[in-house]
Amino acid sequence: MRDVDDFHPGNPAFLWYINPTDGEAPWEPEQRVTPSFDVIRHQARTLDRLGFYGALTTAREPISLIGDTTDLRFLIPCYPGVKPPTLMAEEAQVFDQYSGGRLIINQVNGADPVLRRYGQYTPKSERYRLSSEYWSQVKKLYLDDTEPFDGEFFSYDKRYKPAIPGPRQPAGLPVWGTGASPEGIEHAVDVLDVYLSFMSETGALTALFNRVRSAAADRGRTLKFGVLASVIVRDTEEQAWDRFEWQLARTRPETVLATADRNLKSFGYPGLDELTSDDPQVLARIEALRAGKLPDRSALEFAPNMAAGLTTWTAAEPPFDIAGKGTGTYFVGSAENVATAMRTVGEQAGVDAWILSGWPLAREAEIAAELLLPLLSN
Numbered sequence: 001m002r003d004v005d006d007f008h009p010g011n012p013a014f015l016w017y018i019n020p021t022d023g024e025a026p027w028e029p030e031q032r033v034t035p036s037f038d039v040i041r042h043q044a045r046t047l048d049r050l051g052f053y054g055a056l057t058t059a060r061e062p063i064s065l066i067g068d069t070t071d072l073r074f075l076i077p078c079y080p081g082v083k084p085p086t087l088m089a090e091e092a093q094v095f096d097q098y099s100g101g102r103l104i105i106n107q108v109n110g111a112d113p114v115l116r117r118y119g120q121y122t123p124k125s126e127r128y129r130l131s132s133e134y135w136s137q138v139k140k141l142y143l144d145d146t147e148p149f150d151g152e153f154f155s156y157d158k159r160y161k162p163a164i165p166g167p168r169q170p171a172g173l174p175v176w177g178t179g180a181s182p183e184g185i186e187h188a189v190d191v192l193d194v195y196l197s198f199m200s201e202t203g204a205l206t207a208l209f210n211r212v213r214s215a216a217a218d219r220g221r222t223l224k225f226g227v228l229a230s231v232i233v234r235d236t237e238e239q240a241w242d243r244f245e246w247q248l249a250r251t252r253p254e255t256v257l258a259t260a261d262r263n264l265k266s267f268g269y270p271g272l273d274e275l276t277s278d279d280p281q282v283l284a285r286i287e288a289l290r291a292g293k294l295p296d297r298s299a300l301e302f303a304p305n306m307a308a309g310l311t312t313w314t315a316a317e318p319p320f321d322i323a324g325k326g327t328g329t330y331f332v333g334s335a336e337n338v339a340t341a342m343r344t345v346g347e348q349a350g351v352d353a354w355i356l357s358g359w360p361l362a363r364e365a366e367i368a369a370e371l372l373l374p375l376l377s378n
Contacts, residue, residue: 004174004194007224007352013053014373015075015226016365017357018043018065019312020058025247026359027314028255033360037061041068046362048072050369054104056228056355066099074099075176075355077106080134082118085149086156088134089141092173093164101167107135107177107191109184111266122153128179128187129153135175135191142173176226180208189216192223194353198326199229199345201303205326206349213350226353227345230311230330231364233338233372240333244307245297247359251310253294256319260289263316269323277322285320295320305333305341311357339375346376 007013020035022043033039044065047055054073057065062074074095078088095103109127110120122130130153137149146159176194179187188195195212197205209225216223234240261271269275272290277283284299285308300307300320308321309330317327331338345351358364 003171004224004352005171009346009350009352011377012346012351013226013353014376015054015056015073015353015355016043016047016052016368017355017361018047018055018057018062018074019361020061021312022359022361024360025250025310026312027310028251031250037064041065043362043365044068044072046365050365052365052369053353054102056106063095063098066095066102069102071102073102073104075104075106077108079108079110079115079118079120080131081120081122081153082115084156085134085137085154086141086159089138089173090164092138092142093166093168096167096169097165101169103169103173105135105173105175105177106196107131107175109177109179109187113266126153128183131187132190139172139175143168185212185215188212189219189221189223194224194226196226196228196355199227199306199329199331200321200324200326202345202348205345209349224352225350226355227349227351228355228357230309230328230357231338231368231372232330232332232358233335233368235334235371237333237337240338241297244309244330244332248294248310251294253289253292256294256310256314257289257292259315260319260322264318264323267318267323267325269318275322277324282322282324285322289319289322301332303341305331305337307332312359335371335375338372342376 018040020039021032022039023032025031040061045068048069048071052072054075056075059077062076092103133151133153137154144163148158149156174193175191176196177192178196179185197208212223232240232243234243264271264275275286277286281299281302285295288295288299302308307330309328310319311328318325321328331341356368
């Protein structure tokens with residue numbers, strides 16, 4: 001099984017998605033399949049068979065998929081502090097006991113409305129300190145530290161029961177995640193093993209990763225870097241772009257507009273009526289949405305073989321990357337051209353891992369594994 005230390009831009013790791021929200025254009029409710037256990041079992045079996053390193057999952061189902069997989073790692077989102085550190089560490093140990101050591105934590109900072117839903121009311125000004133303390137203790141507890149602890153946010157007594165059987169991952173519990181503000185970067189270099197970002201314009205992505213590298217070096221640490229993007233790859237450029245536009249044609253503007261204002265404001269941006277951009281293409285997307293329409297390809301394709309699109313997390317994020325977060329970036333085109341675009345990004349920004357997606361999840365993973373990944377792997 002590959003270790004994260006083996007990843008590098010010339011031979012990156014590839015992960016995919018597992019999610020019961022699936023279908024031909026699943027951000028549109030009418031285009032979704034019926035969510036079921038069979039759906040995610042099929043996804044997990046497919047990714048394991050195809051040799052993907054891992055999969056980004058929901059927080060709830062992954063342990064139920066261990067028996068359907070042999071090597072696939074599971075990148076599981078966790079909000080720090082929602083579970084006590086001791087319980088979090090014990091659950092991680094049990095997952096690795098049953099899976100043979102295939103757990104990765106996706107540390108999610110979370111927006112206020114989401115955290116309040118889970119009973120987490122820590123002020124934003126304190127949240128990074130809470131997270132640093134939390135993951136520091138979870139990592140110690142995962143490696144069977146038995147001592148009591150009394151910190152700023154968490155306290156617990158000495159362990160009183162026998163340790164959960166192994167294995168333990170030799171380098172400890174891996175934690176991946178993000179954070180782009182100055183405070184977020186300081187937190188990231190304190191907590192994370194792999195720093196993640198949604199795909200954005202290559203220069204901006206490279207500048208962000210370099211800031212994180214510099215901050216990590218100041219702490220005497222070295223991080224790996226991962227990028228999240230979607231892909232539509234086919235034998236020809238025309239086939240790939242036809243698929244991209246076919247999915248858009250099956251999306252109602254009302255579906256996107258229903259949550260656009262809420263999602264913008266939840267991340268601290270102005271609402272759709274007030275949002276603006278210095279980028280003419282982004283402004284064209286905003287104006288199309290204000291007019292009750294979806295943007296066309298000319299407003300979405302922002303670089304060769306790269307476009308802003310829709311994903312299943314569009315219901316929680318600003319659509320078509322109108323806020324510049326990179327949340328819906330696609331690589332689109334022939335296998336050769338997409339591989340060239342990804343290699344260019346990977347070499348310039350220093351990308352050690354790609355977390356990719358495309359819908360339907362299992363079918364697009366098969367296409368990517370057949371056409372694209374052999375061109376990107378040594």
